[in-house]
Amino acid sequence: MAYRDVYKSWQDNPEAFWMKAAEAIDWDEAPKKALFADNAPLYEWFSDAKVNTCYNAVDRHVKNGRGDQTAFIYDSPITDTIREISFAELQTRVATLAGALKAKGVTKGDRVIIYMPMVPEAMDAMLACARLGAVHSVVFGGFAANELAVRIDDATPKAIIAASCGLEPGRVVEYKPLMDGAIELATHKPDFCVVLQREQHRAELIEGRDHDWADFVKDATPADCVPVEGNHPAYILYTSGTTGAPKGVVRHTAGHLVALNWTMKNIYNVDPGDVWWAASDVGWVVGHSYICYAPLIHGNTSIIFEGKPVGTPDAGTFWRVIEQHNVKSFFTAPTAFRAVKREDPTGEFVKKYDLSCLDQIFLAGERADPDTIIWMQDQLQKPIIDHWWQTELGYPGVCNPVGIELLDVKLGSPSVPLPGFTMNVLDDAGQPLPAGELGAIVIKLPLPPGTLPTLWNAEDRFRKSYLEAFPGYYETGDAGMIDEDGYLYIMARTDDVINVAGHRLSTGGMEEVLAAHPDVAECAVIGVTDALKGQLPVGFVCLNNGATKPHDEIVSDCVKLVREKIGPVAAFKLCCVVDRLPKTRSGKILRGTMVKIADAEPFKMPATIDDPVILDEIKVALTQIGYAQP
Ligand code: COA
Ligand code: AMP
Secondary structure (H helix, E strand, C coil): CCHHHHHHHHHHCHHHHHHHHHCCCCCCECCCCCEECCCCCCCEECCCCEECHHHHHHHHHHHHHHCCCEEEEEEECCCCEEEEEEHHHHHHHHHHHHHHHHHCCCCCCCEEEEECCCCHHHHHHHHHHHHHCCEEEECCCCCCHHHHHHHHHHHCCCEEEEECEEEECCEEEEHHHHHHHHHHHCCCCCCEEEEECECCECCCCCCCCEEEHHHHHHCCCCCCCCCEECCCEEEEEEECCCCCCCEEEEEEHHHHHHHHHHHHHHCCCCCCCCEEEECCCCCCHHHHHHHHHHHHHCCCEEEEECCCCCCCCCCCHHHHHHHHHCEEEEEECHHHHHHHHHHCCCCHHHHCCCCCCCCEEEECCCCCCHHHHHHHHHHHCCCEEECECCCCCCCCCEECCCCCCCCCCCCCCCEEECCCCCEEEECCCCCECCCCCCEEEEEECCCCCCCCCCECCCHHHHHHHHHCCCCCEEEEEEEEEECCCCCEEEEEECCCEEEECCEEEEHHHHHHHHHCCCCEEEEEEEEEEECCCEEEEEEEEEECCCCCCCHHHHHHHHHHHHHHHCCHHHCCCEEEECCCCCEECCCCECHHHHHHHHCCCCCCCCCCECCCHHHHHHHHHHHHCCCCCC
């Protein structure tokens, strides 16, 4: 079937479309209907079903004869390790960990925070929670103690599962002190913690609270899968919003299973048994959906990669992994390829490897710049597929659906909407805009299965953030346009979210940190263009009268503070002191204009600007801190 026909079959009868997709899942009680709209505009899918995610990801494959197939390949150039874990072995590992958690009182509905690097035990922890019906919340290792503390207080976990350390090129990141610091900062205290002791650094455990993972699972009785309702939360994943308080995206169990399974063939073009690789991190939604859940549910082999695109040991790592493990389909962020391209512009490493196993590469998380795509196309002679999605959605909404039909690739566009998604571009008054005109990108409600039904403990915030600006639609927070062929173009965010190396961060959150410095009177953080990371944050601080410290010291305090409070992942290294910030006469900081100045883009002088001279001062300040326009 062609893409057009598949999309139309969904349009003609969305519920029948998803009920058909649901047949691929093993249910304890099959759904009798797909959509539950009683509480519209809040929707749920398959709420009347009973099902277990871990059973579908692991146990059923063992039962159906895939026990010996490799479920995970752990490839860690950073520790020089390659290890394969079969579905049968995974079942034992997960059931045992689930048994140990159960013995400590973890049960359906309890929250468990997971704070781990890219090791197989991180997947064990997620799947063990799913096995018990416990709700995991994975926190990315590059976040600092304060960010972890905020999540502990919001999710109120019964337990925290962590590793003693993560490994970054050239340094060991001790996770345990960060976890201890977070627990100290948080008001809520978990009952207990489990710590995976890695040989690169063993952590000191707190008696009575912390358990060494090895001892914890040693004598555990394996636990069975607990069937849960279709609308039972599978997990909470926090993502950046406009303020420093992250949004707890909730994922319901049944829709997650149905939608993810559907995407593996129809989008990513793999069949059960094929090797699939998503080079991301377990702390991001890509890690949840496409390192852990979707490939397993669909019966694929998934690669857990602990390394970087360059430097572990070189810019040929991606190609080595693809050849060595026979990867058929690969997914990562454009920034990773920008890093590879910078180190290997003429593709010398590409030539060293036999990449005939690879059918195509997918990119997401930020705008895929045409230069990088063209370089990849030239080097690989394979389809390079940009696709668009968000943590909230859990999988792509707009994509070139290779598994159905490879459509024309248009550079700069993630292509066309998938079944489940009706994309619209609206003006400020909520009116649809014609093809080619820029506006707010929205999705017609209801969103399809597997997307967020609400925010954890924050239904009001969910309504305000996503449903109120354009009634009847989900507001994506992105701005862009749709062309005459129905291809979508993402141009910018409409809020304070920036994308640094594919990592979603809030400039508002960084401003909150800077504003807490005793010498800072007011501040602005903007995202400027960076040739490698896509965007980088730059901070501008105005000081209180009577601030005594030298400016250099205040700037380095600010850089340190963001690293301490948000984490190294923010890559906040550019900051300067300015006398004033450009504002409108009503006092609104003109961040958008500042971005344009930084990026040397043409801009219209805002009619309401208080004093245009300040814009020159911003330009000078940027030059002084060495920000070179791209
Ligand atoms: N635990 C602890 N610290 C971490 C971390 C983790 N899991 N991940 C990153 N960090 C730290 C890094 O060590 C670095 O610290 P530094 O300031 O001391 O150098 C900082 O956070 C920024 O890291 P990163 O964004 O990885 O930048 P980098 O300069 O080390 O590497 C790239 C640049 C492009 C190679 C890298 O960003 C990359 O591989 N990006 C791909 C992103 C991706 O897969 N995104 C998923 C979305 S699909
Ligand atoms: P995240 O929730 O971290 O996945 O970030 C989602 C945001 O990243 C989107 O709202 C977009 O702003 C951006 N994004 C993701 N994929 C793409 C893409 N293919 N092209 C442009 N922007 C993208």
